[in-house]
Amino acid sequence: MAQKKVDMYKASKEMSTRVSDFMNKKVWGITLKTRYQQELKKQEDQLAFWKQAQEKVKGSVMDGKYDEEVKNAENAIPVLQKKYEDQRKKEATFEFTDADKIFFKEYNNAEFKEDMQKALYNWFSHYELTEDILSGSDLESNILNAIRGERKGSAKTVIQSGATQFTQKRTRNDVLTVFYGKLSEYMLSAGTLKATEIPEDVRDIYAPKKNKKNNNK
Numbered sequence: 001m002a003q004k005k006v007d008m009y010k011a012s013k014e015m016s017t018r019v020s021d022f023m024n025k026k027v028w029g030i031t032l033k034t035r036y037q038q039e040l041k042k043q044e045d046q047l048a049f050w051k052q053a054q055e056k057v058k059g060s061v062m063d064g065k066y067d068e069e070v071k072n073a074e075n076a077i078p079v080l081q082k083k084y085e086d087q088r089k090k091e092a093t094f095e096f097t098d099a100d101k102i103f104f105k106e107y108n109n110a111e112f113k114e115d116m117q118k119a120l121y122n123w124f125s126h127y128e129l130t131e132d133i134l135s136g137s138d139l140e141s142n143i144l145n146a147i148r149g150e151r152k153g154s155a156k157t158v159i160q161s162g163a164t165q166f167t168q169k170r171t172r173n174d175v176l177t178v179f180y181g182k183l184s185e186y187m188l189s190a191g192t193l194k195a196t197e198i199p200e201d202v203r204d205i206y207a208p209k210k211n212k213k214n215n216n217k
Contacts, residue, residue, distance in 0.1 A: 003138040006129070008190040015127035018097065019187060020197045022180045023206075025094040026173075029087055031202045036084040043080060047073035096176070099126040103179070104172045107147070116144055123179075139186050146182045147175050 023029075050069040057063055096104075099122075106119035120143060121131040134140045147170065170178070187193035188208050195207040 003141055004136055006133060006137045006139045006186075006190075008187055008192040010129060010133060011124075011192065012128045015129075016187065016192050018127075019180060019184050019193060022094075022176075023184050024197070024199070025091045026177055027181055027184075028198055028202055028206055029091055031205060032199050033084060033087045033091070035201055036080050036087065040077065040080040040084065043073050043076045047077065096172070097126075099123050100172075100176055104175065107175060108169055108172075113144070116148070120144065139183075142186065143179060143182045146178050 047070065050066045050073060054066040054070055057065055103119050103123040106122060107116060110116045110119060117135075117140070120140060121134060124130075124134055169175075184193055184206075185208075188195060188206075195203060198206050
C-alpha cells in the first residue's frame, strides 16, 4: 500500500523560513564554507607557485610572463576570504528554536517508535501540520527512518545516505541536522522551499536533480 503524500502547502510560511535558515547555517552553509576554504588554499598555493616562477624569469626575456597569473591569484584571495568570513558570521547567529529543543528532549527520552512519532508531531504542530496529516505519510516514514539510522549526519550525507535501525541516540545537533535535511529535501520537491534559496556555489549538490525521462518527453 502506497504511503500518502503530505500537502506541504498546508504548513505555515514560517516553516519554510525556519528550514531555509537552518539549512543555510548548518548544512548548505557548512559545505559552502568548506568549499571556500579549499578554493582559498588552492589560490594561495597558485600564488606561491606563480610568484616563484615570476622570480625565476626576472631580468630575462621572459620577465613579466607570469604577471597576469600572479595578479589573478592576488585578486581571488581577498574575495574568497570575504565570502568565508561572511558565511562564518552567518553561522554564528544560529539558534535552536523552542520547537527544536522540545523535539530533542522528547526524542532523547523516547523508548518506542510511538514516542518518536509524538516528538515529530509536536514539532510540526508549531507549523500547522497536524498528526492526522502526517500519520502514515512518506514524510513521517522518511524522517523516522533517518533519525533512527546508525550513520551520523553531516552536511554532505544527511540527505543522500540511507539508514538502518540503531539503539544509540544521536546528539541534538546531529539528529536535528538529519531531521531538517530530510524535511528540506521533501520541501524542495514539493516547491515550498525553492532551489534558489540554496547558495549558488553549492546548488549543484543540494538542488533536486531533474528527471531526464520527463525531460525527454
